[in-house]
Amino acid sequence: MVEKSASNGDGAEANKERKGLWSPEEDDRLYTRITRHGVSTWSSVAQLAGLRRSGKSCRLRWMNYLRPDLKKEPISKREEETIISLQKSLGNRWSVIAGRMPGRTDNEIKNYWNSRIRKRQQNTSAGGKDGGGCCTKQGDLLAVAATAFELAPAGEQKPVCTGVTTEAAPPVPARFPLFACQLLGSGSGGGDTAIATAGTTQSTITHENNGAGSESEVSVGEDGREDHYYYRAGDGADMDMVHFLSFDDLLDYSAGDLLVDAWDHSEVYCTNSRSSAD
DNA sequence: AATGGGCCCAACCGCGACTTT
DNA sequence: TAAAGTCGCGGTTGGGCCCAT
Incomplete structure (x- = not known):
């Protein structure tokens, strides 16, 4: 760094x-x-605190180090998985990612990514291809859900689902950064699951009830209404357009409406008037 | 014990967005 | 409407620590 000692000389300095x-x-x-x-403007904070620092520097110090709500412990494995999945879907939008991880700063996450995860991925990508994009395997879905559950601030970690059918599947978190749905279309689409991160336009859909665990490319888009997305199967897929909603929307429902398995959201759709088909 | 390389992380820099005047 | 001020973000830098040699 530029200087190490806390106290400089006097005079011009x-x-x-x-x-x-x-x-x-x-x-x-x-x-x-x-x-x-409190803070009016950061430059005034620097002045009023008697610091010979720029407002910018004060802000950085507060945000990255002094804020009382910061976690001091190292980033956990689950947090790491969260970072990976969010970085996949959001890119290097560290502040947005940090916003999903209470107690963590964008700088911390960025540093962690640059120093560990990125290098590790560079190493592994030399071997096998990482398809990029969204999760395509049920295991991935569960992993993402597990990490997402950790995202919720302590006060919001209220289990909202019962009847979770697999030990690996956690309850749906109060605030879930992803979109997920179960297809409601007739025929074999009925048991399919889909998951896509908010803001993505491409994902894959995993067929679970047609025996093969196969996947179809799907597109995700807005249907013109607020917070309302649709899933459309790609060519050759045997499912209709379906509606799905973000888990944030689940906050709008009473507990009774949410007695659904983490991966069986049909009841949510049934009770969601906004998501009924056109 | 010395040293060189790699890694971690705090902090700076530049820039774009936003707000105020 | 333009200019100035401020904020917030992502990229980058460099000091210090750790470990292998």
Whole structure:
């Protein structure tokens, strides 16, 4: 870093903006100022706290280190899986990813990604191809669900489903970053599951009840109404257009409406007037 | 014990978006 | 409407730690 010592010399240097690592005294000043008086603008915080730091630097220090709600423990395996799945669907939108992971900062996640996951994936991609895009295997779906469950802030981790049929499948979290659905179309589509992350336009659909565990390309798009997406099977697939909703929408339902298996959402659709077919 | 390389992570930089004047 | 100020984001840098040699 630019400088290591907390205290500079006097004179001209005294008015110069400080850079580099923060001293405990600076941390204390900033923390005290913000917890007592809040933030109007970051540049004023720097001034009023008596810090020779830019507002930008103060903001960064607070957001990445001093904020009381930050988790101090290392990123867990499940959190890592969350990062991987969210990065797949959202790209390098670290602040959005961090928003889904309470207690974690964008900088922390970005660093973690750059220093560990990306390198690991680079190594493994030398061997086998990672198809990219969305999850295509039931195991992946469950893994994503498991990690997503961890996303929910403690107060929101209310199990909303019963009758989970597989030990690996957790309850649907209160806030789930993904879209998921069970096809309602007639014929063999009825037992299919689909999952896609918000904002994606392509995914795959996994057939479970036609015996083969095969997959079809599907497209995801908005049907013109708010928070309302459709799934359309690709060429050759034997299913109709279906509606599905984000798990965030599940918050709109009373507990009684949500007594569904994590991977059997048909009841949700049945009770969701907004998602009825046109 | 010395040293060189790799890794981690705190912090800076540049830029675009947004807000205020 | 334009300019200035501010914020927030993603990319990058570089110091320090750890470990193998």
